[in-house]
Amino acid sequence: MVEKKNLLLGICGSPRKQGTEYAIEYALNYAAEKYGFDIEFWSVRNKKINFCLHCDYCIREKKGCINKDDMEEIYSKLEEAKFYFFGTPIFQGNLSGQLKTVMDRCRAMVAKNPNVFKDKIGAALAVGGDRSGGQEIAIRSILDFYQQNLIIPVSGGAFGANLGAGLWSRDMGKEGIEKDEEGLRTIRKVIKRMVEFKK
Numbered sequence: 001m002v003e004k005k006n007l008l009l010g011i012c013g014s015p016r017k018q019g020t021e022y023a024i025e026y027a028l029n030y031a032a033e034k035y036g037f038d039i040e041f042w043s044v045r046n047k048k049i050n051f052c053l054h055c056d057y058c059i060r061e062k063k064g065c066i067n068k069d070d071m072e073e074i075y076s077k078l079e080e081a082k083f084y085f086f087g088t089p090i091f092q093g094n095l096s097g098q099l100k101t102v103m104d105r106c107r108a109m110v111a112k113n114p115n116v117f118k119d120k121i122g123a124a125l126a127v128g129g130d131r132s133g134g135q136e137i138a139i140r141s142i143l144d145f146y147q148q149n150l151i152i153p154v155s156g157g158a159f160g161a162n163l164g165a166g167l168w169s170r171d172m173g174k175e176g177i178e179k180d181e182e183g184l185r186t187i188r189k190v191i192k193r194m195v196e197f198k199k
């Protein structure tokens with residue numbers, strides 16, 4: 001297998017092929033075309049992802065998660081990637097339950113190898129139906145996950161993408177995001193910052 005030193009993994013936390021998926025794919029394509037990142041996309045859409053049961057099998061056995069479901073296809077990608085762009089739709093003012101479950105299930109990776117995520121680079125993107133529907137809270141939740149697991153959280157910086165990429169779909173899904181030029185600009189700002197960590 002050829003090692004991909006600059007693999008950027010985009011994870012979409014929306015159950016639909018709409019605004020969030022469009023935004024993550026926009027980010028990946030921009031990163032690949034403008035800056036030469038290797039890219040992979042993965043979505044929770046149509047996937048079977050069980051809740052963490054807190055059975056502590058992962059802590060006791062250090063062999064990963066006891067659940068055997070569609071998370072198995074993403075564990076190796078999470079290990080392989082150096083960069084992450086997690087994206088979520090806003091549900092009830094925060095990230096989707098689907099993305100939260102993916103994060104909870106990452107506990108099994110850390111139980112097996114406490115440094116599995118160490119010094120990787122992570123950014124966050126959130127798509128709300130309202131302009132201020134909880135995007136910053138959801139982004140913060142993703143950044144907290146990064147920080148807790150030794151991933152270096154990055155944003156696009158002041159004057160536009162303060163915590164990460166915030167987008168407004170006006171509840172019009174993909175079509176809404178295609179028209180959200182300001183939101184798409186926040187994605188470009190985040191990618192520009194990520195490039196500084198590229199080898």
Ligand SMILES: Cc1cc2nc3c(=O)[nH]c(=O)nc-3n(C[C@H](O)[C@H](O)[C@H](O)COP(=O)(O)O)c2cc1C
Pocket residue numbers: 014016017018019020021089090091092093094127128129130131132133134169170171172173174
């Ligand atoms: C259960 C549920 C809760 C939602 N709660 C919010 C919310 O609190 N704030 C908001 O801005 N939009 C909320 N929305 C709207 C979605 O965030 C918005 O339509 C978004 O574009 C969905 O992402 P998608 O385009 O990737 O499907 C909610 C949608 C659903 C289904």
